[in-house]
Amino acid sequence: MAGIDWSRPELIWFIVGAVLLVAELMAPGLVIFFFGLGAWCVALSCFVLAPGINIQLTLFLVVSLLLLLTLRQRLRQVFVGRGRSGADEEETDNQSAMIGRQGRLVQEIAPGSPGRVELAGTSWQAVASTALPAGSVVEVIGQEGITLTVKAVNGGGGQA
Numbered sequence: 001m002a003g004i005d006w007s008r009p010e011l012i013w014f015i016v017g018a019v020l021l022v023a024e025l026m027a028p029g030l031v032i033f034f035f036g037l038g039a040w041c042v043a044l045s046c047f048v049l050a051p052g053i054n055i056q057l058t059l060f061l062v063v064s065l066l067l068l069l070t071l072r073q074r075l076r077q078v079f080v081g082r083g084r085s086g087a088d089e090e091e092t093d094n095q096s097a098m099i100g101r102q103g104r105l106v107q108e109i110a111p112g113s114p115g116r117v118e119l120a121g122t123s124w125q126a127v128a129s130t131a132l133p134a135g136s137v138v139e140v141i142g143q144e145g146i147t148l149t150v151k152a153v154n155g156g157g158g159q160a
Contacts (some may be wrong), residue, residue, distance in 0.1 A: 024037035038064030098140050108134045126150045
């Protein structure tokens, strides 16, 4: 029974590819993955054609970079989900849905100190450019994260 010839280039490239694919799991970013695939392509070419070391290295770089440049964005959408720009659009949509809504202050707002506003049954942190007493009806004019920027509504009516 013969042992494994560890000096065969196709075996070396296959192992290098496997190590790179495992490294991608340790440091996600979907870059190392394509170099692992490039190494496996070279392993396949070594098994079929037996090219020299210079051709192997050139093939490794060319295939890896081509895969990286052509497939990375598509695979990121599949495995990671929507990019940050999509999340920004969703956050902007949620914020614009709050603007113009009215609520009632349940905790006063003082200059430099946020208060709380009840809006559609939910309590939100709120800030304003002027002091507003608890019980005031306010309108949302902006939002930063989970903090609403409000202003007093003249006339006192509104939804709490």
